[in-house]
Amino acid sequence: MKKAKNQKLKGEKHSIVSPPSAKRKTGYVWLNVLPDDLWLNVRQGTTIWEALQKTDVELESECGGLGKCGKCRVKVLSSIGPPSTEEEEFLDEEELKRGIRLACRTKVNHDLVISTGETDAEAGYFQILTTSHILKSSHLPLLCLEPLVEKRLIALPPKLQSERLSELDRIKLVMGHEYQDLKATLNCLRTLPEMLRRTQFSGAAVLHEDCLMAWQNREEMHHHCGLVFDLGTSTVVGKLISLRDGSEVAVASCLNSQSRHGTNVISRIQYVKENPRGLE
Incomplete structure (x- = not known):
């Protein structure tokens, strides 16, 4: 069977073969994010987590990139140095051999290729926040409608x-x-x-x-609706509800943009304290 573009065999190492034609800045290196073939020109020493914060790729993390939860896993597909102490704590030997690393602990010191695991084969292993994981519908209990x-x-x-x-x-x-x-x-x-x-x-x-x-x-007369919002730590869901019978007319949802700074309130408070413009 023909391999999909960017999809490689398990354990196979990659090298940067076709970076963008943009001029390389002094002190900057290329980070190639698969399977989206996203090219990031990042400063040497930047962690993968920090680099991805400026993109639409949102890795799940309970600690907000502090190396405390071990959930921001990515697969490094090119040569990389030894793992950090935190990575050795959260990842077993087999995972490290496969190139699995923690995005918040892995620094980009040279041109690097990584996979966020968004292919069908790896979607269940990596913790990637996407809109497809948002629960939009559920069973609503019988409600006594008393609209204002x-x-x-x-x-x-x-x-x-x-x-x-x-x-x-x-x-x-x-x-x-x-x-x-x-x-x-x-x-x-x-x-x-x-x-x-x-x-x-x-x-x-x-x-x-x-x-x-x-x-x-x-x-x-019968166009009588109300809006209800669920402001969750990871997702925000809005529903248009008929005030006549309680039925759901429409629903819209999106990821909570704060989720990239941690899945709990404490991590987000910590981010605000450590970043002068964190509230923005």
Whole structure:
């Protein structure tokens, strides 16, 4: 079977054969990241972890690159020096022979080729954070919906010429004594006369407690949704939920950009303390 581009046999060593044509800077070396064939021109002595922080490749790490968790594993495919003490602690002899190293402990002192393990054959071994690992759907328990915003269908009678009531007062009158203290937002008051004419004085009132938020067409009565967000340490997921029956209308997700600095809050606090611009 034909080998895929960039895919090499187990244990085979690589050398830099076709770096970009950009002029090599003094004190800088090439880091070639496979399987994406990503070329990074990094300063000598930079760790693989530090180099990858400036890319979209996000290695899993609980300690934020401090050498405490042993999870930021990559495969070095070219000649490399002896492992560090931390690497000998987290990696067994067989792994070291295969070229497995910790990205946060391995320095790039010369041109280097590494694999982040994103090929099908190695995807289960390396800890790579990708959007494909984000849980977007799950079983939702039966919920009692009590939305803060509700809609009510209202039909206003024709306005008499002698009638001196404002549009808001007419709505109060139709809605009954329960809504005699009804208020309206400034934006709603500005658009209410026009919206009433457009809907021929029969539409959906959007209410938040004792405040009229908007006036909509009757057809929008059932377009009643809310947003819910799960701000996780590794992922951020947002869902659009129907406030009528609790069903999921749409979902969007992304990796938490802070995950590259550690999977726990302590590691991220440590990163901020050690980096003047860490909060950015």
